[in-house]
Amino acid sequence: MTDDELQQWLQARDPASSLPPADPTWVARLLEDTMSADLETHHTETRESGTRNRSPLTWLVAAAAVLVAGLGVFSLVTDDPEYPNVPAAGDSPSVSSPPTVTELAAAPPTSAKCMVPNAEILSQAGIAFSGTVQEVADDVVVLAPDRFYTGEPTALVEVRSDPAMLQALIGAVEFKEGQRYLVSATDGRVTVCGFSGPYAEDxxxxYTAAFPG
Structure with missing residues (x-):
């Protein structure tokens, strides 16, 4: 809140804002009398005498009350919903947590023959999910999962390996940015041979048969 905004806010809530301004001559005389008066002098005040014969000590008490009221108004300003940008005690900036990530590796090349994919073998996988590829780089493929069939759900899945092994995996699974895939992994390594691949109904x-839950 700027100084001008604070002044406008205080003026809008001043109960005496509708009253005419005090006579400058009267104010100057009042200040002079207050500074020169004997504070030990006591005057008997009555309802009839009003404020004319009030002692200087009374005016000092009144001034202190005005100061306390001003501090109270400032406290209200900091909690006023019209000024949400005014920091309040106890406020602290929020810190967003980094996204959770599942890290997998590419399976090493093998000359063994692939078996026909089936639900029984697939059900042994520790991780199985469907997700969309966000990035394909030399040593990593990043996917954003939309469903975990098994394994602890995370915001991202990263398949990391040395470029040669990752390229061999990419050739087997054909990872492409923006496309959706079904991916399974055993012991932290992506399974190929038809167990992982582009999303298809069959x-x-x-996957649904292997992980009915």
Whole structure:
């Protein structure tokens, strides 16, 4: 809140804002009398005498009350919903947490023959999910999962390996940015041979059969 905004806010809530301004001559005389008066002098005040014969001590008490009221108004300003940008006690900036990540590795090349994908073998996978590829780089493929069939759900899945092994995996699974895939992994390594691949109804049905829960 700027000084001008604070002044406008205080003026809008001043109960005496509708009253005419005090006579400058009267104010100057009042200040002079207050500074020169004997504070030990006591005057008997009555309802009839009003404020004319009030002692200087009374005016000092009144001035102190005005100061306390001003501090109270400032406290209200800091909690006023019209000024949400005014920091309040106890406020602290929020810190967003980094996204959770599942890290997998590419399976090493093998000359063994691939078996026909089936639900029984797939059900042994520790991680199985469907997700969309966000990035394909030399040593990492980043996917954003939309469903975990098994394994602890995370915001991202990263498949990391040395470029040669990752390229071999990419050739087997054909990872492409923006496309959706079904991916399974055993012991932290992506399974190939048809167990992982582009999203298709028949492969999705295999995942549903392997992980009915």
């Amino acid at each position: 492969l999705a049905a295999l």
